[in-house]
Amino acid sequence: xxxxxxxxxxxxxxxxxxxxxxxxxxxxxxxxxxxxxxxxxxxxxxxxxxxxxxxxxxxxxxxxxxxxxxxxxxxxxxxxxxxxxxxxxxxxxxxxxxxxxxxxxxxxxxxxxxxxx
Ligand code: HEC
Numbered sequence: 001x002x003x004x005x006x007x008x009x010x011x012x013x014x015x016x017x018x019x020x021x022x023x024x025x026x027x028x029x030x031x032x033x034x035x036x037x038x039x040x041x042x043x044x045x046x047x048x049x050x051x052x053x054x055x056x057x058x059x060x061x062x063x064x065x066x067x068x069x070x071x072x073x074x075x076x077x078x079x080x081x082x083x084x085x086x087x088x089x090x091x092x093x094x095x096x097x098x099x100x101x102x103x104x105x106x107x108x109x110x111x112x113x114x115x116x117x
Pocket of ligand 1: 030031034035036037038039045049050053054057058059060061076079080084089090092093094096108
């Protein structure tokens with residue numbers, strides 16, 4: 001009996017496991033739908049809506065490796081999940097926690113990491 005419970009518990013732990021590495025192709029699709037209007041079609045930080053909403057705030061150029069090296073994966077996940085305001089950045093950056101799943105946010109991270117070479 002105890003063994004059976006243990007086996008079930010282990011099985012669940014494996015299923016719940018850590019979030020798998022993101023899928024960059026899936027991330028690109030989400031980016032095009034939800035992020036490009038501010039972050040720009042190529043992730044360079046110059047989307048059309050940003051100029052309208054907040055002309056003085058400028059997201060970083062995701063294709064610039066020097067800048068992107070200063071961002072840890074955790075920091076990127078955090079600002080996408082919690083929004084700019086919660087991490088002391090621009091309130092114009094929306095929070096996507098609750099709108100996107102953790103897996104989708106990791107897909108976005110994987111996509112963003114393909115841009116800086
Ligand atoms: C309404 C405009 C807007 C949308 C939509 C938006 N962002 Fe942002 N985002 C911003 C702004 C503005 C900043 C910069 C904050 C600052 O440094 O002043 C930012 C910052 C970031 C940063 C931190 C690095 C950087 O570029 O400054 C990441 C990562 C990020 N956004 C990811 C995303 C992702 C992923 C999406 C789509 C799921 C998204 N954003 C959608 C406006 C937006």
